[in-house]
Amino acid sequence: MPEVLSDVAVSPAVRAALAIVVLPLGELTGVELLTGGMFATTYRVTLGDGTRVVVKTAPTDTGRLLGYELDLVRTEALVYALAANRPELLMPRVLLTDFTRSILASDVLVASHLDGVPLLGRSTPTGEPAADQPGLQHDLGVFMARLHTISGADFGYPNRAAGLSASTWPEAFGLMVGALLADADRWGTAVPTAEIRAALSRHRAALAEVSVPVLVHTDLWAGNLFVHAGTGRLTGVIDTERAIWGDPLFELVGADPFGRGPAPAALLAGYASAGGALPLGTPTGDVRLLLYRLYVALVMVVEIRPRGYSGDWVAGHRAAAEGCLRAALDALI
Template identity: 65%
Template sequence: MARLHTVTGERFGYLNAGSGLHAPTWPEAFGLMLGALLDDAARWGTPVPDADVRAALARHTDALAEVTTPVLVHGDLWAGNLFVEPTTGELVGVIDTERSLWGDPLYELVGADQMGTRTAPATVLDGYASAGGAFALDTVAGRTRLQLYRLYLSLVLVIEIAPRAYTGDWIGPHRATAERLVRGALDVLLGR
């Protein structure tokens, strides 16, 4: 993660220039991304707390504005997307870059633990620091952004069920967990 986050870009938002989900500032780009996600929810008939999500974003734009350098963020760096050489433990490959963007390094922590609520395992934070990286977890704005990213990715997990036509017994518990994470993030962000 720390090495990846040394790569910087010229704008914030998704890598695909054709998506239109990019802007010169992180608050603008994140707002476009969140707005597109809420539009997808409406298009696919997925109920989400749209007004609360928009209120949380409006309330915390200043926290997002603290991010001034767009860094490369994978957005889905969990163990299943990493190839490791079994005898040496060396990382030899990374897959599944569909959620990659130019943004805040903190976004990576939520992508690495999409169905959880913890900040990150101490080993991840220690490894990141030993490689020269630093997360803004010791600031109110940093913790707020982490909740915004938890909200965003949890909404993705709820909304993508319909267009991806997911099926199986796992859908009910998956949806329930993602919806719980949405509510939990909103409770923190809206001071409930």
């Protein structure tokens, strides 16, 4: 669960700006800074009638953003809006937005506060990670299949400011990879650029088999899931800012970014029970899954410097991400 800091952690100026932002919903009577995320800044605001809402703001230092990260709060608002009439998608409701950047120096999204508790860090009474429980994995598979029934007009990132969308999946995915390689060069991060480009070119036909751009969350790890405190079953999904229009297979990597093995059987069973079908075990499907493992690993490697990660954990994180990148490249023969 993200650490919750008290009102004293929020400056008077920010508190005053937040009060203006939420005024159409009610008077601000309390605000807490929610920490634990590595991109946006998030506050839990209490209104005069006791209602709690979540206010999310984008980073103001756009010079440190990766190419795909432009206007991500707008993407989150878009996805929540697409799910507004689909309660089975378990997402917050958009209460209001402010994209003028006149009250706060960034885009602002105000969303409903979800019931349940964060999955991250929870364990079962026997000490097993709650995220690994078959019931939760089944629920996650059902959620994925339902989300993937929403289709779009183009492939790639919805945030048009990034310029990473196209009419075909090979073109869009190529733009996405190319943007990350440009970010790596800009930040002086060594990555095997030639190998990555060669793998992408070699397997373009596998990408071309994806003809319908469906909505993919891409970040369904435990930190973005809420569960029932008693049963441990899935009750909510947040942080859709990195959503794309793309291949449903991409979702499996986002849910397990450091994974290299098969997806959990319970997750796949849940996906199938909701009417979904994934081309796992097919030559082209397996190739695409490796390409998405390559992409997510590349994101994790490249973002280290612009995010300014620090601490004892960074070396291990970098090594793990680089290991995933190398494993994917070696398998993409």
